[in-house]
Amino acid sequence: MRRPSRRFAAxxxxxxxxxxxxxxxxxxEAPPDNAASVPDxxxxxxxxxxxxxxxxxxxxxxxxxxxxxxxxxxxxFNGLVRYDKDLKLEGALAExxxxxxxxxxxTFHLRRNVKWQDGAPFTSSDVMFTYRxxxxxNTPTAYGDAFKQxxxxxxxxxxxxxxxxxxxxxxxxxxxxxxxxPKHLLEKYPDISKSPLNKKPVGTGPYRFVEWRAGExxxxxxxxxxxxxxxxxxxxxxxxxxxxxxxFLELKSGGVDTMDLTPPxxxxxxxxxxxxKSFNRYKYTASAFTYLGFRLSHPFxxxxxxxxxxxxxxxxxxxxxxxxxxxxxxxxxxxKPGTWAYNPNVRKYPHDPARAKAxxxxxxxxxxxxxxVLRKDxxxxxxxxxxxxxxxxxxxxxxxxxxNLAEVGIRMRIRTVExxxxxxxxxxxxxxxxxxxxxxxxxxxxxxxxxxxxxxxPKELNFVGFANPEVxxxxxxGRSTFDTEKRKKAxxxxxxxxxEEQPYVFLxxxxxxxxxxxxxxxxRPALAGISYNFxxxxxxxxLQKHRIEP
Amino acid sequence: xxxxIVRRLVWAVPVLVGISLISFLxxxxxPGGPISVGTDLNPKATAETRARLEAYYGLxxxxxxxxxxxxxxxxxxxxxxxxxxxxxxxxxxxxxRIPITLTINVLSMGLIFLVAIPIGIYSAVYKxxxxxxxxxxxxxxxxxxxxxWLALLLMILFGVKLGWLPISGIGSLExxxxxLTGKIADRARHLLLPVLLAGFTGLAGMSRYMRSxxxxxxxxxxxxxARAKGLPERTVVFRHAMRNALLPVITILGLSVPDLxxxxxxxxxxxAIPGMGQLFYQGVMSRDYPLIMGxxxxxxxxxxxxxxxxxxxxxxxxxxxxQG
Numbered sequence: 033m034r035r036p037s038r039r040f041a042a043x044x045x046x047x048x049x050x051x052x053x054x055x056x057x058x059x060x061e062a063p064p065d066n067a068a069s070v071p072d073x074x075x076x077x078x079x080x081x082x083x084x085x086x087x088x089x090x091x092x093x094x095x096x097x098x099x100x101x102x103x104x105x106x107x108x109f110n111g112l113v114r115y116d117k118d119l120k121l122e123g124a125l126a127e128x129x130x131x132x133x134x135x136x137x138x139t140f141h142l143r144r145n146v147k148w149q150d151g152a153p154f155t156s157s158d159v160m161f162t163y164r165x166x167x168x169x170n171t172p173t174a175y176g177d178a179f180k181q182x183x184x185x186x187x188x189x190x191x192x193x194x195x196x197x198x199x200x201x202x203x204x205x206x207x208x209x210x211x212x213x214p215k216h217l218l219e220k221y222p223d224i225s226k227s228p229l230n231k232k233p234v235g236t237g238p239y240r241f242v243e244w245r246a247g248e249x250x251x252x253x254x255x256x257x258x259x260x261x262x263x264x265x266x267x268x269x270x271x272x273x274x275x276x277x278x279x280f281l282e283l284k285s286g287g288v289d290t291m292d293l294t295p296p297x298x299x300x301x302x303x304x305x306x307x308x309k310s311f312n313r314y315k316y317t318a319s320a321f322t323y324l325g326f327r328l329s330h331p332f333x334x335x336x337x338x339x340x341x342x343x344x345x346x347x348x349x350x351x352x353x354x355x356x357x358x359x360x361x362x363x364x365x366x367x368k369p370g371t372w373a374y375n376p377n378v379r380k381y382p383h384d385p386a387r388a389k390a391x392x393x394x395x396x397x398x399x400x401x402x403x404x405v406l407r408k409d410x411x412x413x414x415x416x417x418x419x420x421x422x423x424x425x426x427x428x429x430x431x432x433x434x435x436n437l438a439e440v441g442i443r444m445r446i447r448t449v450e451x452x453x454x455x456x457x458x459x460x461x462x463x464x465x466x467x468x469x470x471x472x473x474x475x476x477x478x479x480x481x482x483x484x485x486x487x488x489x490p491k492e493l494n495f496v497g498f499a500n501p502e503v504x505x506x507x508x509x510g511r512s513t514f515d516t517e518k519r520k521k522a523x524x525x526x527x528x529x530x531x532e533e534q535p536y537v538f539l540x541x542x543x544x545x546x547x548x549x550x551x552x553x554x555x556r557p558a559l560a561g562i563s564y565n566f567x568x569x570x571x572x573x574x575l576q577k578h579r580i581e582p
Numbered sequence: 583x584x585x586x587i588v589r590r591l592v593w594a595v596p597v598l599v600g601i602s603l604i605s606f607l608x609x610x611x612x613p614g615g616p617i618s619v620g621t622d623l624n625p626k627a628t629a630e631t632r633a634r635l636e637a638y639y640g641l642x643x644x645x646x647x648x649x650x651x652x653x654x655x656x657x658x659x660x661x662x663x664x665x666x667x668x669x670x671x672x673x674x675x676x677x678x679r680i681p682i683t684l685t686i687n688v689l690s691m692g693l694i695f696l697v698a699i700p701i702g703i704y705s706a707v708y709k710x711x712x713x714x715x716x717x718x719x720x721x722x723x724x725x726x727x728x729x730x731w732l733a734l735l736l737m738i739l740f741g742v743k744l745g746w747l748p749i750s751g752i753g754s755l756e757x758x759x760x761x762l763t764g765k766i767a768d769r770a771r772h773l774l775l776p777v778l779l780a781g782f783t784g785l786a787g788m789s790r791y792m793r794s795x796x797x798x799x800x801x802x803x804x805x806x807x808a809r810a811k812g813l814p815e816r817t818v819v820f821r822h823a824m825r826n827a828l829l830p831v832i833t834i835l836g837l838s839v840p841d842l843x844x845x846x847x848x849x850x851x852x853x854a855i856p857g858m859g860q861l862f863y864q865g866v867m868s869r870d871y872p873l874i875m876g877x878x879x880x881x882x883x884x885x886x887x888x889x890x891x892x893x894x895x896x897x898x899x900x901x902x903x904x905q906g
Binding site: 282285 | 612613614617618619620621622623624625626627628629630631632634635637638639663666667668669670675678679730734737738741742745748749750751752753755850851852853854856857860861864869
């Protein structure tokens with residue numbers, strides 16, 4: 033199971049696996065704790081086996097970019113800050129921080145008495161070392177840019193670290209969630225990715241690394257000296273099981289304690305009383321959304337009314353029912369429902385084919401050819417939507433949208449392309465009419481790189497070519513102040529404009545559907561999901577299944 | 583003979599270089615690259631990050647320079663370091679995957695020969711009999727059935743319903759605390775389903791091949807004369823016919839050499855076996871050029887060696903060829 037909320041695994045807003053990444057304000061649907069006769073007091077011991085689709089590729093999250101590796105690193109390392117259960121930043125290795133009135137200087141006050149797992153003390157020199165390695169060209173990292181914004185870094189004393197920026201930059205705070213590396217163990221390696229620590233990590237985190245067998249499993253034991261107290265669960269094993277169906281069978285037979293369910297598994301295969309006795313299922317809003325994006329320079333889609341018409345024509349309820357089996361909700365913009373930046377009061381587009389037709393007629397699409405497809409100035413309204421092959425949810429989405437658009441006289445062809453070719457040949461070359469894709473939503477609302485009109489160059493992410501002077505200004509404002517109220521205002525307004533303009537038709541936000549063996553207690557679903565308090569999960573003594581000798 | 587072998591080995595060098603050049607060009611022509619995984623659609627990665635990563639992996643150099651570097655390393659038998667973030671040597675990554683893949687392949691191939699050859703002989707000798715027809719249906723069922731589907735059904739039956747066998751993986755979680763016999767038993771329990779399944783799905787080719795060889799041989803004049811001499815049918819079938827029908831199997835054995843280290847992706851994925859198939863698949867998906875090239879080179883080398891072994895073995899077994 034992925035644990036993005038424990039750390040900053042949400043760093044790469046990778047669209048590819050968006051549906052799997054997850055967390056959000058949620059609920060447990062099973063009755064609280066099954067075994068009422070057992071005294072329900074926290075106890076140390078037992079082990080949890082989690083299933084992971086992908087193998088990890090290293091433990092130093094600065095150089096890895098897959099969610100399995102980031103989740104593994106999250107057990108062993110800490111950043112200065114992290115997101116709490118409400119997806120707000122809180123201190124981790126930093127006890128607190130202050131931001132200078134002009135917003136250019138962040139001063140972190142570090143926790144004292146934190147020890148590396150080999151016993152060495154943690155100090156500000158480790159933070160400085162991590163910062164230096166993040167901007168070092170010998171470090172193969174994709175996350176160096178946020179650190180290059182730092183104009184001057186200093187460590188005035190062992191428990192203070194100061195980062196100064198040329199101008200106030202709100203997302204900078206989040207970037208200090210990067211795992212802090214042990215200077216004393218890494219300084220002799222010019223390239224940290226080639227250091228032994230990338231295979232046998234030593235961190236400050238709640239778990240110590242025990243063993244990694246490539247393609248098979250990773251084992252961690254509880255760190256008795258963890259600065260927030262020893263975690264209850266004595267051992268964590270991540271088993272690598274590349275096939276979803278196999279993993280589900282392992283779950284049912286006891287070989288795996290927790291995994292993320294697919295919508296069909298949740299809705300159809302786990303409804304039995306027997307299953308519910310042994311497992312607790314959870315359901316909460318994932319940090320991701322799926323959209324239909326237009327190339328805005330396309331002659332059809334240049335007209336706002338056409339985009340709005342397509343939004344009215346799209347039956348989002350049918351999409352959620354058909355693609356997610358009802359396990360999701362309508363998306364109204366690029367933010368996660370329930371978070372502080374999310375604006376619930378924007379223009380909505382309920383399924384309304386009549387209105388769609390009226391808007392299209394207004395835009396000049398009046399005639400119809402013999403197949404009932406709209407025509408204007410001698411051109412028929414047909415276009416191709418691209419999506420990546422191998423993503424069943426997106427293929428289904430395309431099929432339903434095709435039907436929806438046919439109802440209003442638009443012919444949409446569907447083409448699926450292998451991921452790398454999709455990105456390199458079509459997205460990067462802006463060679464598409466429309467795409468179905470997803471973004472994962474990072475907790476910080478800064479989406480400058482996705483919507484700002486300057487970000488339309490090669491490989492840049494405003495590939496739809498959205499340009500709106502007011503949004504540009506608001507994006508600049510939003511990232512240059514630490515004042516949450518001011519930021520909220522800016523992002524609320526951005527969502528209003530996006531809803532009006534429909535550069536994307538925002539389709540749906542899926543639910544994350546983790547399941548955990550019912551002997552694990554102490555799970556408290558929140559906006560951030562369930563794993564934010566993993567260290568406080570426990571198995572009551574009487575229910576413990578494994579005896580772990582440390 | 584010796585001169586022949588030496589000549590073939592010398593010839594193998596330019597062939598290997600040719601294969602590696604074509605492979606190298608092909609994998610570099612495929613869209614995407616090693617840094618795509620981390621930087622494509624990553625809001626945190628700018629053009630500068632991409633340039634830095636390309637320089638780090640040497641991808642900013644012309645293709646012929648990259649190939650030159652690779653081949654000069656290869657000449658020293660250095661496979662280089664993987665482009666995966668762990669940066670481990672390719673040779674090490676391959677080495678740790680070989681034992682499990684080799685074990686499964688040797689066992690399932692052994693099983694196939696053990697079962698398919700008798701089936702082939704028997705159904706040739708009793709051509710058209712009930713056994714012939716049933717075995718034909720049986721082996722073709724194995725050949726046509728989707729492996730992943732059958733695998734899941736067997737897992738549900740033996741793993742979930744009956745609870746006799748583990749579902750996936752190659753060892754229990756407590757594997758390393760078991761005694762030696764415990765370890766062997768544990769590993770055997772984990773490998774039973776995969777090996778049986780690989781055997782079952784692979785029976786068809788070998789058994790049909792054996793059957794048609796046998797049919798061919800039985801029609802020969804020397805079989806007729808053996809029978810005419812009044813030899814018992816057993817002797818005719820096993821001494822005269824079977825030995826001759828087995829000759830072409832040597833070729834098959836030789837050609838199977840590269841398969842010993844090649845794992846099936848679907849199979850390994852379903853059973854969560856950390857073998858060569860998965861390693862190669864991950865390598866391809868993440869465009870880990872050194873790893874892909876390493877595995878392809880080993881495959882090419884084994885194919886050439888296998889061909890040579892087949893030819894030499896055939897020559898040793900068949901006097902007509904040896905003297906010809």
